[in-house]
Amino acid sequence: MAKIYPDLYQFTELLQPIRLSVHQYLLLTEEPALIQTGAITQAQATLPQIQKLLGGKSLKYILISHFESDECGGLAVVLKAYPEAVPVCSEITARQLWGFGLAQKVIIKKPGERLSGNDFTFTTIAYPSEMHMWEGVLFLEEKRGILFTSDLMFQMGETQGIVVESSWKEAIQASGADQLPNLAMQTKMVEDLKGLHPSFVASGHGPCIKIIN
Ligand SMILES: [Fe+2]
Ligand SMILES: [Fe+2]
Numbered sequence: 412m413a414k415i416y417p418d419l420y421q422f423t424e425l426l427q428p429i430r431l432s433v434h435q436y437l438l439l440t441e442e443p444a445l446i447q448t449g450a451i452t453q454a455q456a457t458l459p460q461i462q463k464l465l466g467g468k469s470l471k472y473i474l475i476s477h478f479e480s481d482e483c484g485g486l487a488v489v490l491k492a493y494p495e496a497v498p499v500c501s502e503i504t505a506r507q508l509w510g511f512g513l514a515q516k517v518i519i520k521k522p523g524e525r526l527s528g529n530d531f532t533f534t535t536i537a538y539p540s541e542m543h544m545w546e547g548v549l550f551l552e553e554k555r556g557i558l559f560t561s562d563l564m565f566q567m568g569e570t571q572g573i574v575v576e577s578s579w580k581e582a583i584q585a586s587g588a589d590q591l592p593n594l595a596m597q598t599k600m601v602e603d604l605k606g607l608h609p610s611f612v613a614s615g616h617g618p619c620i621k622i623i624n
Contacts, residue, residue, distance in 0.1 A: 412464075413572035415619055416619070418438055418555065419437070419611075419613065420437040420439060420464060421435075421619070422435045422436070422460060423570075424449055424457075430569065432570045433447075433481045433616060434447070434570075434571070434615055435448060435449045436559065438531060440530035441529050442472070442528040442531070443465055443468055444473070444533075445472070446474045447475065447482050448483050449481060449484070450480045450485055451480075451488060452485075453481075453485055454484070454486075454488035455485070462492065469496070470493035470496040472496065472526070473486065473490075473496050473498045474500070474550050474559070475499065475504055476500075476538060476547050476559070476562075477500075477503075477504055477538070477540040477547030478500075478503070478504045478542075482561065486498065486508070486513050487513055490513075490514065497516050497517065498514050499520060500518075500547075500548065501520065501521075501541070501546055501547050501548045502519045503545045503546060503547065504547060521535070522535050522546070522548060523535065530554070531554055532552070534553055535549065536550075536551060536607070537549075537600075538561065538600070539596050540561065540562060544591075544596065549561060551607060555610065556608070556611060557612075558607060558611070558612050559615070560615060562615055563587055564585065564612055564620065565587050565614070565617050566614070566618060573618040574619045575621070577621075577623070578624055579622050583604045586600075588600040588601050609622055
């Protein structure tokens with residue numbers, strides 16, 4: 412576990428055979444929000460650390476970019492410990508959570524919508540990442556300028572606690588948006604990213620990025 416940015420804690424599981432780091436984050440404010448749960452082994456390993464950081468506070472939200480095991484495979488583990496926590500996700504992800512019986516109460520956010528709390532405002536950005544390339548979401552925490560990029564800005568290797576510096580322009584060029592399966596998706600993703608002004612990228616896999624312009 413590493414405090415990687417003000418109010419932001421990073422937890423990592425290293426998938427050994429392929430040396431892929433899977434990061435999840437806790438934005439620790441009055442209303443704590445977990446970003447990604449990791450797969451079930453990760454959630455089991457990190458839950459005691461999260462509980463220690465929360466120190467008796469309840470977990471308010473669980474932000475999920477899309478329905479995949481490293482993003483939300485550990486949801487049942489987290490919800491068992493914090494049954495009051497509410498997953499926040501796209502409509503497609505919500506359908507999966509309901510269909511698999513993983514959650515009842517879910518907050519659905521369309522791209523461009525906000526989730527506001529006492530000390531944060533998350534905005535969602537469209538991210539074609541679901542099965543059949545349907546719409547998932549990325550989350551931008553506007554108050555601190557933290558963009559949670561899930562599988563964008565992806566890098567293999569052991570990247571726990573690592574922060575690199577980059578301009579936003581270069582970060583977009585290296586984001587992997589150009590690997591989306593068709594030109595229209597690539598163009599829209601790049602244009603959407605260009606419209607953002609993050610200070611910090613909290614990557615799902617890879618180093619975090621401090622944006623220097
Ligand atoms: Fe994914
Ligand atoms: Fe991922």
